[in-house]
Amino acid sequence: MNPDTPLQLLGGITAREFLRDYWQKKPLLIRQAIPDFESPIDADELAGLALEEEVESRLIIENGERPWELRRGPFAEDEFSKLPEREWTLLVQAVDQFVPEVSELLENFRFLPSWRIDDVMISYAAPGGSVGPHFDNYDVFLLQGHGKRNWKIGQMCNTESPLLAHADLRILAEFEATDEWVLEPGDMLYLPPRLAHCGVAVDDCMTYSVGFRAPSAAEVLTHFTDFLSQFLSDEERYTDADAVPTTDPHQIQRDALDRLKGLLAEHMSDERLLLTWFGQFMTEPRYPELVVGPEEVEEDDFINDLEQGAILIRNPSARLAWSEVDDDLLLFASGQSRYLPGKLRELLKMICAADALHADNLGEWLKDEDGRGLLCELVKQGSLGFADE
Numbered sequence: 001m002n003p004d005t006p007l008q009l010l011g012g013i014t015a016r017e018f019l020r021d022y023w024q025k026k027p028l029l030i031r032q033a034i035p036d037f038e039s040p041i042d043a044d045e046l047a048g049l050a051l052e053e054e055v056e057s058r059l060i061i062e063n064g065e066r067p068w069e070l071r072r073g074p075f076a077e078d079e080f081s082k083l084p085e086r087e088w089t090l091l092v093q094a095v096d097q098f099v100p101e102v103s104e105l106l107e108n109f110r111f112l113p114s115w116r117i118d119d120v121m122i123s124y125a126a127p128g129g130s131v132g133p134h135f136d137n138y139d140v141f142l143l144q145g146h147g148k149r150n151w152k153i154g155q156m157c158n159t160e161s162p163l164l165a166h167a168d169l170r171i172l173a174e175f176e177a178t179d180e181w182v183l184e185p186g187d188m189l190y191l192p193p194r195l196a197h198c199g200v201a202v203d204d205c206m207t208y209s210v211g212f213r214a215p216s217a218a219e220v221l222t223h224f225t226d227f228l229s230q231f232l233s234d235e236e237r238y239t240d241a242d243a244v245p246t247t248d249p250h251q252i253q254r255d256a257l258d259r260l261k262g263l264l265a266e267h268m269s270d271e272r273l274l275l276t277w278f279g280q281f282m283t284e285p286r287y288p289e290l291v292v293g294p295e296e297v298e299e300d301d302f303i304n305d306l307e308q309g310a311i312l313i314r315n316p317s318a319r320l321a322w323s324e325v326d327d328d329l330l331l332f333a334s335g336q337s338r339y340l341p342g343k344l345r346e347l348l349k350m351i352c353a354a355d356a357l358h359a360d361n362l363g364e365w366l367k368d369e370d371g372r373g374l375l376c377e378l379v380k381q382g383s384l385g386f387a388d389e
C-alpha cells in the first residue's frame with residue numbers, strides 16, 4: 001500500500017499525513033469515509049449475537065434499576081422486548097470474529113499494522129441512547145453504520161480525571177464539550193487515546209468501533225518477564241564477586257544497584273526474545289478456542305487437495321504477523337512463533353495478506369518443501385482452513 005495515496009477513508013489525506021498529524025494526537029471527522037455505507041448486519045442480527053454464549057455483550061440502560069445500569073450478556077431473547085423505548089445501548093464486542101462482512105471492513109485499515117487492530121465492536125442504541133461521557137485508553141475509529149448519532153468530544157483525560165461513582169463503568173463526572181457533530185451512515189470519527197467523548201443516538205442507530213491493541217507498560221513488563229524467566233536457570237543469580245569491604249554492613253550501596261541493573265539490562269536487551277514475546281503477545285487471539293485446527297493433516301493429501309482446486313482461507317479468529325531477524329524470518333500465528341528460512345519471505349507475506357490461497361496464487365510454492373511444510377503447519381494449528389470445511 002502506497003502511504004502517499006490519498007484515501008477516501010481518511011477524507012482525502014494520505015496515510016502518511018494521517019499518521020503525522022492525527023494518529024495518537026488529535027481527532028479527525030471524516031464525512032463519507034465509506035460512501036453510502038450500509039451496515040452488513042442489522043439490529044436483530046446484532047441482538048441475535050448477544051444471545052450467544054461465546055460472544056461478549058453488554059447492555060447499558062441510562063435510567064434502569066439504577067443510573068447507568070450495566071447488564072452483561074449472553075442475554076435471553078425476551079430481555080430485549082422489556083427494554084424502555086429510549087436511552088439504552090447494546091454493545092457487542094469483536095463482531096468481526098463472527099461476521100465475515102464485518103471482518104472485511106478491516107481491509108480499509110491496512111494503512112495501519114494489522115497486529116495493532118483489536119476488534120470491531122458494534123453498538124445499537126435506541127433514541128437518546130448513550131454509554132455516557134468517557135475516555136478510552138486506545139485509539140478508535142467510530143464509523144456510523146445506521147441512523148444518526150450526535151458525537152461530542154471534550155478534554156484530554158488521565159487517571160486523575162474525576163469519574164462518577166459506578167462499580168463497573170468509567171463515566172466522567174466532568175465533560176467539557178469542545179466540538180460536536182451529527183454523524184450519518186458512512187461518516188467516521190477518529191479519536192486518539194484519552195480524549196473525552198460522548199455519543200448520543202439521534203434516532204435508533206448503529207455505530208462500529210474499530211479498536212486497537214496497546215499493551216500497558218505494566219502488561220509489557222509482567223508478560224515479558226514471565227516469558228523471559230522460562231529461559232533462565234535457577235543458578236543464574238545476583239553475584240558480587242567484585243565486592244569490596246563496606247563501612248556499614250547494613251547499607252545497600254550503589255554498587256549493588258549497579259550489579260542489579262546490569263543483570264536486568266543483560267536480559268531486557270535480548271532483542272530476539274523481546275521480538276518473539278511481542279509478536280506472540282500481539283497475535284494472541286481474542287478467542288483462542290476458535291483457533292483450533294484439525295488433529296491430523298497428511299501433507300501429501302493436503303497438497304493434493306490444493307492442486308485439485310481447494311481454497312485455503314484465514315480463520316477469522318487467527319492473527320498473523322511476521323518479522324525478520326538477521327537472515328531468518330519469524331512468523332507469528334495466533335500467539336505462537338516459528339523461525340523460517342529467509343527464502344520464504346514472499347510466501348509469508350502472501351499468507352498474511354491474501355484473502356484466499358489456492359494453486360493459482362501459491363504457484364511454485366507448492367513445490368517447495370519448506371513452503372508446503374509451513375502451509376500444512378498453519379492448517380494443523382488452525383490459523384488456515386479449507387474454505388468448504
Ligand code: SIN
Nearest residue numbers: 089123131199207209
Ligand atoms: C458506542 O458505540 O456507543 C460507544 C463507543 C465508544 O464511545 O467508544
Ligand code: CO
Nearest residue numbers: 134135136197
Ligand atoms: Co469510547
